[in-house]
Amino acid sequence: MSAITTSPEVHTMANGTYDGFHVAIIGGGITGIILALGLEKRGISYTLYERAPAFTEIGAGIGFSPNAERALKAVDPKVYSVYKKVASTTGDEEDYFNWIDGYRSNEMIARLLIGVDAFQGGRRSDFLEAWSALIPTEKVRFGKEFVSALEREDGKVSLKFKDESVDEADIVIGCDGIRSRVRQIILGESSAAAHPKYTNKFCFRALLPMDKARAVLGDTRTKSRFMYNGPGRHAITYAVANGALLNALFVIHDPNPWPFERHTAPGTKQEVVNAYADWHPALRGLVDLLPEKLDKWAIFDMYDNPAPYYNSGAIALAGDAAHASGPHLGSGAGFGIEDGLVLATILQAADEEVRANKRTKAKVSRCALEAYNKKRYDRSNWLPGATREAADLFQMTKEEWHDEDRENYLHGVSTLYYHIWDQDIDEMVQEAILAFHDQMQVATA
Template identity: 30%
Template sequence: MPRRHAVVVGAGIGGLTAAVALHRRGWHVTVCERAPEPPTTGAGIGLAPNALRALETIDVDVTRATGSAVPATMGLRRSDGRWLIRTDTADMAARYGIPPIAVPRPALTAALAAVLPPEALRYGTAVTAVDDAAGRPTVRTAAGPDLPADLVVAADGIHSPLRRAYFPAHPGLHYIGETAWRALVEAPDLRVPAMNETWGRGERFGVTPLSDGRFYLYATAVVPAGTSSADRRAELRRRFGSWHDPIPALLDRVGRLDPADVLQNDLYDLAAPLPRMHHGRIAWLGDAAHAMAPNLGQGGCQAIEDAVVLAHLLPAGDSGAGTDSIPAALAAYTAARRDRTDAVRLRARRVGRLGTLRHPLAVAVRDLAVRATPARLALRGMDDLFNGFRLPGRQDP
């Protein structure tokens, strides 16, 4: 009996997770990615307990493929190094059953891709349109041929052409007022034991130990959209070189990188929620569905949740039933995911506003309020995120 066919547009973390989850459910999967090859460089990604649990449900053990480096503590600091708040990761593991980890993005995408049959992955394949008018989607590609599908998963990123095509009245993206720099550095001699973010006046700097021993560095600053510098490495030293240790030493390592290895992107989130996360037999997930600011570290985590819930709600790929049940499953997917992801999007935006304060008095009040919050209460405030992943009921035809 022929299997149902899903075409996934985009081979990022959300798209590959969806492909793996559908493959586990017996679907024939094709992943179309416009990039000519898998990424070999890039930034890191934090995987919170909710994302790790979601991956476990589709039998993906991230630590087996990427290793695990669990920092001793996590928290916020001032630019002079004083801690505003910190939490032992052992306490997080005790509360949520598993500690968060951080891995290089290329390692995670490679681990997900390795689960799929090699023929499922089509790099260098740009999707130009999806025609869903005839009741069974047809995916048009620049190089051809067209791909008929029972389901299309739109995981085509923050600037999603498919979102614009099917939701033309949506206001699109909203610039949140910050630009961000990201880099990966080797610094084994520094022995940084904590995952921390430092808040200044309209600027932030984050240090995250990765599973392969490197450090993922990120920084943000409040600037007009499109602001850039001739040398991103020098710009980082100018802005953050006088901040607390080990930031200056880490910036020395950044100075040794190829300039192309220091990434800079303006930060956007979705201006408003989509009216729904599906249309006919097309489902949107991740940044294409609910782009959010990175302030909670939940963008990739929510994309993983999307992918796993979507596959869970769909009928099995080798089921003998027709495709009539797919639109109802996608409506259930919207019902299960839209409110949760929009709540996270709005919360990430609110947290970001605290980090972008620049007036000295406002910054002082913010820091005092954070310092006055007991760590246990701050941790409890993450319960809805870290314990919020649920698999809704499913009725297979």
């Protein structure tokens, strides 16, 4: 990649009119789509490039933490109301996270208040379909696998795709997931951070018919979020599809290296049956509902090899591309949404800065991404380690849990969750704008 050029202080005009920033978003998962919707709301020009022929997500469930909900509202109230339509509500006054000793007693270990109508789940494919319908079709290019980027002397970035086509943008945001090509471009293919590591855990996911799940677990256990803890394994259940299905996730510790090239591999119900064979009958009853053939998913993260920074020149990373973590705190997508909000906010401020003060887009875009990195790095880089800590707590190794241990347990998990959930989204947005203006001051001093 060429060196960053910000020197010629010439206002970017096309026939005397400022032509605005154009942002290339690489990847149309949750992060890329939410970023697109944030830019759409703020009148910033963008193109979203997705390598698949359409927006695709698996049918498995996903839940959005309270901070993610508030961030969705700040991205655009329309985005939030679409989310609320898809999400399954418990209908309860208060929602709790509930932890059960799934191994020995099937009894409650701990409960954590989430809020009212909070941390709702749904099918990933339903959320993605509803959100992506809000993006104007002419702003999306499918079948475009990003391969490389080159920063040019004029400050723009040239993009190259696998089909040999090229394009250009003022700013490029890599939302291309855990195996991000954009991360490789920014940090170098040989950098450790270009290669997330296996966490020695894999999981099975399934959507189970609610009537059958209810017959096994009862009404209460199928209504809100339950986590079943035990040595070397845990499981999570919550309702999706407006209560028609129970999303079930089974996470298994694996001391061996992941033997496959891909992160997913074919698996069987028998593997889950074997893994939970000595667990309490209640949990085994749930396992019995699984279909015979299942996919298994390796859990990789960036804890051992974090990205040292999320930006370089006019290119930056967001979502799993920046800070891939395991699923155990249910917050990876929520952090991608926060990234999208901060980026959209800063890019709006950057756009205003170019218009008001006749700065070059090249200089302003680089300040904008530097401010984004400053605002997001500490919080999001914390997530992979916190998620590992949570998995250790869930997969408890103690033979028996005494009251004192349970108190420590609740303190441990609540500290992690509250750090995520209590993020002040309005303050985050305000601080992001301040960080951008600080950065501009330094750059123009």
